[in-house]
Amino acid sequence: MNISTKTEYAVRALTELAINPADKPLSINDICKHQNLPPKYVEQIFRKLKHSGLVNSIHGPKGGYLLAKEINDISLRDIMEAVDENYVTPFCNGDPEQHVHCIGLPCGFKNLWDEIKGNLENYFDSIRLDQIVDKL
Amino acid sequence: MNISTKTEYAVRALTELAINPADKPLSINDICKHQNLPPKYVEQIFRKLKHSGLVNSIHGPKGGYLLAKEINDISLRDIMEAVDENYVTPFCNGDPEQHVHCIGLPCGFKNLWDEIKGNLENYFDSIRLDQIVDKL
DNA sequence: AGTATAACATATTAAATTAGTATGAATTGG
DNA sequence: CCAATTCATACTAATTTAATATGTTATACT
Numbered sequence: 568m569n570i571s572t573k574t575e576y577a578v579r580a581l582t583e584l585a586i587n588p589a590d591k592p593l594s595i596n597d598i599c600k601h602q603n604l605p606p607k608y609v610e611q612i613f614r615k616l617k618h619s620g621l622v623n624s625i626h627g628p629k630g631g632y633l634l635a636k637e638i639n640d641i642s643l644r645d646i647m648e649a650v651d652e653n654y655v656t657p658f659c660n661g662d663p664e665q666h667v668h669c670i671g672l673p674c675g676f677k678n679l680w681d682e683i684k685g686n687l688e689n690y691f692d693s694i695r696l697d698q699i700v701d702k703l
Numbered sequence: 704m705n706i707s708t709k710t711e712y713a714v715r716a717l718t719e720l721a722i723n724p725a726d727k728p729l730s731i732n733d734i735c736k737h738q739n740l741p742p743k744y745v746e747q748i749f750r751k752l753k754h755s756g757l758v759n760s761i762h763g764p765k766g767g768y769l770l771a772k773e774i775n776d777i778s779l780r781d782i783m784e785a786v787d788e789n790y791v792t793p794f795c796n797g798d799p800e801q802h803v804h805c806i807g808l809p810c811g812f813k814n815l816w817d818e819i820k821g822n823l824e825n826y827f828d829s830i831r832l833d834q835i836v837d838k839l
Numbered sequence: 840a841g842t843a844t845a846a847c848a849t850a851t852t853a854a855a856t857t858a859g860t861a862t863g864a865a866t867t868g869g
Numbered sequence: 870c871c872a873a874t875t876c877a878t879a880c881t882a883a884t885t886t887a888a889t890a891t892g893t894t895a896t897a898c899t
Contacts, residue, residue, distance in 0.1 A: 568783060568790045568823070570704055570816070572887070575794050579804070579812065594845060603804045608888050614847065627896030628844040647704060654704045658711050668715065668739045675839040676715065679830075680706070686826065687704070694819070703811040708858070730874065744859055750876065763867030764873040 573650045574643075576604050577612050578699065581646065584622065585638045585700050592624075592631030612650055619649035638700065644691035657684045709786045710779075712740050713748050714835065717782065720758065721774045721836050728760075728767030748786055755785035774836065780827035793820045 579602045587593050595613060599606040613632055616622045621641055622632045634641065647654040657680030659666040668674060715738045723729050731749060735742040749768055752758045757777055758768045770777065783790040793816030795802040804810060 568704065568706060568710075568787065569792055570794075570819070572794075574704075575804075575812075578815075596845080605888060607890080610846075611848090611888090617846095624846060625896090626844095626846055626894080627898095629897060630845050630895085632846090651704065656705055658706075658708075668711075676711075676835075678838050679714075679835055683706070683830070687823075690822065690826070694815075699812075699815055702814050732874085741859060743861080746875075747859090747877090753875095760875060761867090762865080762873095762875055763869095764871095765868060766866085766874050768875090 570647070571651050571654075573612055574647050574654075576602075576609055577616060577646045577650045578643070579604065580609060580613070581616070581621070581634070581641065581696060582700055582703065584632060584634045585696050589633065592629070592633050594631035597631070615649050616646070619645065621645060621649055634696075638697040639695050641696040642692045643694040643699075644688055647691060655684045655687050657681050706783070707787050707790075709748055710783050710790075712738075712745055713752060713782045713786045714779070715740065716745060716749070717752070717757070717770070717777065717832060718836055718839065720768060720770045721832050725769065728765070728769050730767035733767070751785050752782070755781065757781060757785055770832075774833040775831050777832040778828045779830040779835075780824055783827060791820045791823050793817050 580598050583598045583601060584593055595606050595610050598604070599609050613622065613624075617624055617632075620635055623635045624630070624632050657677070659669050659674045659677040659680060661677060666674065669677075716734045719734045719737060720729055731742050731746050734740070735745050749758065749760075753760055753768075756771055759771045760766070760768050793813070795805055795810045795813040795816060797813060802810065805813075
């Protein structure tokens with residue numbers, strides 16, 4: 568039950584974008600120098616963020632990344648989902664092929680894990696990038 | 704951000720104890736047959752549960768485990784803490800030795816991760832074994 | 840046009856964590 | 870005494886996560 572370093576890095580990096588003027592893109596290298604992060608790894612993370620529509624990119628020299636949404640419209644959940652695929656997976660999904668322990672399908676714990684999953688999602692959804700920036 | 708299978712197994716197993724008459728201990732083998740779990744692994748888990756004071760044990764034949772507390776006094780948090788040591792660890796704990804990315808100490812994200820950690824702990828603390836049993 | 844910068848993409852390696860097994864000792868009811 | 874069971878530790882295997890390596894594509898600037 569830990570937040571991945573991918574998510575940590577994404578949060579740090581997106582915070583940089585959030586603080587930056589909206590018209591001028593920030594490069595991975597600048598972000599990583601500032602936040603002391605491994606650039607090639609952060610590159611991968613940004614590709615995911617882009618595929619999830621959280622950032623836009625600009626190619627070539629003077630290029631880089633920009634937020635694709637308002638900073639109060641990007642949640643920690645969005646980030647985790649973008650970056651950590653299956654970031655919360657309940658054990659029993661009703662398919663006994665995948666969940667060996669429920670002999671009969673679906674097992675009695677399905678509701679519990681589903682409810683937890685839902686609550687965690689809602690919680691992480693309630694944490695927005697603007698709040699994160701404010702707390703710095 | 705996933706619940707470990709250790710926690711899943713512990714929940715399944717403790718549920719068995721919760722349902723069982725309080726005077727008659729349940730053995731690992733019986734629990735594991737019933738819940739389709741790997742006994743030797745569950746043994747380890749139970750030792751941790753015992754060290755955390757969630758269950759009592761009785762040696763020898765006809766021995767096994769019993770809940771050491773009321774079923775409304777055992778929370779999912781208790782179980783996770785017992786079984787998954789460091790089940791929620793914030794990145795920055797104020798020590799830059801451990802958290803490489805905060806050059807100055809402690810980094811600006813400490814508050815964020817601490818708050819999240821606290822909220823998750825409270826949430827998992829709010830889920831009690833009796834509720835879990837009721838949902839079966 | 841050529842070059843440097845930076846995103847894009849994928850494959851690989853390395854490290855860490857997690858899951859599970861193996862082996863055996865200690866305890867106790869029958 | 871014997872079998873059942875907890876207790877303890879060491880080891881192995883599998884999976885996941887973190888990070889690196891190598892190279893391609895796009896584009897601003899000279």
